[in-house]
Amino acid sequence: MIDVKNLVKVFTAKKGVLGHDAIEAVSHMSFSIPGGGALSLIGESGSGKTTVGRILAGLEVPTSGDIWIQRVNVMTLPPAERRTFLRQVQLIQQDPYQALNPARTIEQSLEDPLKVIARERGKNGAWIQSRVHEVLLRVGMDPGSVLNKYPHMLSGGQRQRIVIARALTVEPKVLVADEAVSMIDVSLRLGVLKLLKDLRQEFGISLFFITHDVASARYVGEDGQLFVIYKGQVVESGPTDEIISQPHHPYTQALLSAVPVLKGLEDPGPDRFIPLRGNDQEQVPDTACIYEPRCPFAQAKCQKERPVLQGAGHAYACHFPVVRRVVATMK
Amino acid sequence: MALEFEARDFHPRGMQIRDLHVIYQTNQGEIPAVNGVSMAIAPGKITGIIGESGSGKSTLAMALMNAVPKPGRIVKGSVVVDGAGDMLTIDKKIRQKVRGRDIGFVFQASQNSLNPLIRVGKQVLDLGRSHNIKDLRALLRRAKELLERMGMDAERILLSYQHELSGGMRQRVGIMLALVLEAQVVILDEPTTALDMISQASVLEIVRQIHQERHLTTILISHDMGVVADLADNVVVMYGGELAEAGSTEEILAHPLHPYTQGLIRAIPRISGPLDQAIALSGSPPDVAALKVPGCLFASRCPKRLPKCENSRPIYEAIGSDRYVACFRGTEHD
Secondary structure (H helix, E strand, O other): OEEEEEEEEEEEEEOHHHOEEEEEEEEEEEEEEOOOOEEEEEOOOOOOHHHHHHHHOOOOOOOEEEEEEOOEEHHHOOHHHHHHHHHHEEEEOOOHHHHOOOOOOHHHHHHHHHHHHHHHHOOOHHHHHHHHHHHHHHOOOOHHHHOOOOHHHOOHHHHHHHHHHHHHOOOOOEEEEEOOOOOOOHHHHHHHHHHHHHHHHHHOOEEEEEEOOHHHHHHHHOOOEEEEEEOOEEEEEEEHHHHHHOOOOHHHHHHHHOOOOOOOOEEOOOOOOOOOOOOOOOOOOOOOOOOHHHOOOOOHHHHHOOOOOEOOOOEEOOOOOOOOOOOOEEO | OOHHHHOOOOOOOOEEEEEEEEEEEEOOEEEEEEEEEEEEEOOOOEEEEEOOOOOOHHHHHHHHOOOOOOOEEEEEEEEEEOOOEEOOOOOHHHHHHHHHHOEEEEOOOHHHOOOOOOOHHHHHHHHHHHOOOOOHHHHHHHHHHHHHHOOOOHHHHHOOOHHHOOHHHHHHHHHHHHHOOOOOEEEEEOOOOOOOHHHHHHHHHHHHHHHHHOOOEEEEEEOOHHHHHHHOOEEEEEEOOEEEEEEEHHHHHHOOOOHHHHHHHHOOOOOOOOHHHOOOOOOOOOOOHHHHOOOOOOHHHOOOOOHHHHOOOOOOEEEEOOEEEOOOOOOOOO
16 A cells, blocks of 8 residues: 655756746645555646656655655665665556567566566576466466567557566556556557556555546546646545546546547537647746636636635535536436 | 638538558568548548558558658559549649648647747748748738637747647647648548647547538548547548448447447447446457458457358448448348
């Protein structure tokens, strides 16, 4: 399990002689995922969701905050120990092609992490071989036909399965999947999502699922939590199925409205709205709601006072929360 | 702002594609990327062409403009655009004018199709000059109108370089460039692939609105059944360089006949309805060797295959008005 308290990440950009420009990429985020549980972080490009994933995987150091994994506070560990400890957190990124060495066969790629473990545990080559077969079978790949292949010989979906297999070699407790299916053809995505979902149950792995697609988040973690983030801030959070059926924040509603409607099978939600403007880079004053410039329902108060995240269980940061029926329904 | 366009002849143009064959010459021999595709693109409608990676859908799109990149080659067929002639046989000079003036094209990953070294405004002017447009001021005015129409700060965009624009903005600039010469046929190749959900939805909405306002004929190419089902009036399903099924979007979604189409629709995760309705499509798209089998290209992945599917390939044929399928099970429903 994983427990995160008050996570903050501030990036400072050098701004010539005048000093530094600070950007808060992650703002006071707290959450926990039980073993076998799932938490989805949803937001658009530039919302800071990738930064959270990189912090959990140990690739980025937070400005402040605590991360507890299996009841150990990762932030208090000495760097060398932290690196070994964070092996329990495996990151699966968007582009499986970049994640695999193109000059090494699938077998070689899978053996590398296993050799380290075999040395630690005093295991032999036969053990490595059996583990390679085991993880490949687990991700639905036939060892005989892929072991000697190179990454370019596989489809996007197969490559992502290999990346997941490699993550499994170290027996992780937490999987961080960052847009793990967005570069895979839609036809093959569901297979990879199903795999992630099954791994939660089978190995008690906590899944931290980063996406911009609500439907994928629902598929892997309907029974888990959903955090909607905008410019580094959580604007709505709670049980996934509840947020989808009762979205309170206009940004959550915009994300749900953006899911394509299957003409012929579904009717669009009566309140569906599609914003025509893209995401603006403009800065919002600290005294205003961060979503105000894009919110079609903003009122005067939204420019004067920043709403805070409120509510037990299902929380949202909005002065005028109204449930809107934006989700399509089956005919 | 609409005045300028009202004077024009709004007559949607259709396209007739007959027996189109495109091959790629590779070390492993000739690969049939597009293998005998025939279809009519209905004037004034949005036609969605759906297929997985390697299905030949992007090659087909390039072939419609007679612009297949090497080592690809169009070996046979015709692509007749109403009012412009057969793209495959007309004079090269005329063809270059037709591209842009009559047919607009929005490339896959528009972020890579803008010139990184010159400002967007200059690209509009270059485009105008290459098509002998006399009134460049009017052209810039149209570019501005289009950009504003898409919810952007037009002055700023025209003065920007591509690296100063986000993915969604570049995609809109790509759409502007495709439409600024007032093309009446627009081909969009994966217009939303690199975008997040909200940018995707707004780009699709813009395409929908401009399509209606300007009475365009729009061809949308995508691997995402959701995107096609949301936007298109008609759907064409492509598999292994051939057509598997076609019909109106409502018909295809509600009553898909080809097991591949059925699989594609089932594989879309939804935000409503029971979760277990979504079922993954098994297997992978056919590789080079698999394209040469005598049987149905989908047979190895098909849950409903018959013994004869392994030995002979079903013919793509009409089974109703504007309804086509290539499957031995033909009109059988689930």
